[in-house]
Amino acid sequence: MDLIVGDERSGTSVLINDGLGGFPEAIRIGDPKLVAYAIAVGHMNNDDYLDVIVGYSSGGSRVFLNDRTGIRFDELPIGDGKGSVYGIAIGDMNSDGISDVIMARSDASNTIFYNQGSAEESIHPGP
Numbered sequence: 001m002d003l004i005v006g007d008e009r010s011g012t013s014v015l016i017n018d019g020l021g022g023f024p025e026a027i028r029i030g031d032p033k034l035v036a037y038a039i040a041v042g043h044m045n046n047d048d049y050l051d052v053i054v055g056y057s058s059g060g061s062r063v064f065l066n067d068r069t070g071i072r073f074d075e076l077p078i079g080d081g082k083g084s085v086y087g088i089a090i091g092d093m094n095s096d097g098i099s100d101v102i103m104a105r106s107d108a109s110n111t112i113f114y115n116q117g118s119a120e121e122s123i124h125p126g127p
Contacts, residue, residue: 012036012054016070029073034059042090042099044115053078053101055085061103083108 011032015023029052030036038055045051049066052073056062060081064073079085083105093100093112101113 012039012052014052014064014070014073025071027071027073029064030054030062030075031059038085038088038103040088040090040101044090044099044101046098053088053090055088055103055105057084061085061088063101078113079103079111080108 011028011034012030013026013028016025016027018024035057036054037057040053041050042053043050044053044063045065047066047068049068049070051066052064054062054064061078063076063078065076066073078101084107085103085105087104089102090099091102092098093102094114098115100115102111103113104110
């Protein structure tokens with residue numbers, strides 16, 4: 001199942017591809033009052049289902065873990081809640097086989113959050 005993430009006036013949504021090139025269903029994620037400045041998609045808990053990372057203009061950032069259906073996402077806070085996130089990149093920064101999150105922020109230091117690899121464990125800032 002392909003996922004595309006978009007930011008609407010009423011919040012952030014995941015749009016599900018119907019396999020015919022259309023996106024008839026929008027699943028809202030997160031607080032609709034928060035403005036998403038940066039969005040990334042990647043495998044964050046090593047279950048081979050795409051997850052969504054959203055950086056907000058205020059109110060911190062969130063990881064939305066796909067529940068393996070593509071229609072429900074478990075929300076986890078990420079980071080220290082400082083600054084506005086203007087860019088997100090995902091990559092294995094410490095070569096442990098697990099995707100980490102890099103955030104470019106205003107009014108706060110740009111930061112790498114090292115992923116511990118499971119939904120039960122949080123993503124921690126680097127040294």
